[in-house]
Amino acid sequence: MVTSVDLAYDYPVLGAFWTVMWIFLWVMWLVLLFRIVVDIFRDHEMSGWAKAAWLLFLILIPFLGVLVYVxxxxxNMGRREIKHAQEQQEAFNAYIREAAGSPSPGKATADDLVKLSELRAKGELNDEEFRQAKEKLLA
Structure with a gap:
C-alpha cells in the first residue's frame, strides 16, 4: 500500500507569502549593503581611514551600519553613481575614437591635411576654399 505525503498541507498560503516577503527583504538588504560598499570605495573625497572605519562599522554591525550610512x-550616493557612469561613458567614447582611428573632436590629423592639399593640387579646390577648409580643420 502506497501512502501519499502532502507536504504543502501544513504550509498555508499566508506562510508562503511571509517567506517570500522575508527572502525579498533579505535580498534587498544585501543589494543595499553591496551598493554601500561600492560607494565607499568609489568616493575619492573620503580618506582611507574614513573608508576603513565605515567598512569596519558595516562588518561589525551591518544593519545599523547600513542605516547610519544611508x-x-x-x-550623495546617486550623484557619485551618475558621475561614475559619465566617466565610464567618456572613457568608452575615447576608446571607440581611438580604436576607430578618428581624431578627437576639434583635432585635425595629418592625413586630413594631406587629402586637402591633394584636392587643391588636382584643382578641385581653389585657394580660397583650401584656406577655409584648412582653417576649419585646424580650429
Missing part, C-alpha cells in the same frame, strides 16, 4: 551619506 542617513549620513545617502544623499
Amino acid at each position: 542617513i549620513a551619506r545617502g544623499g
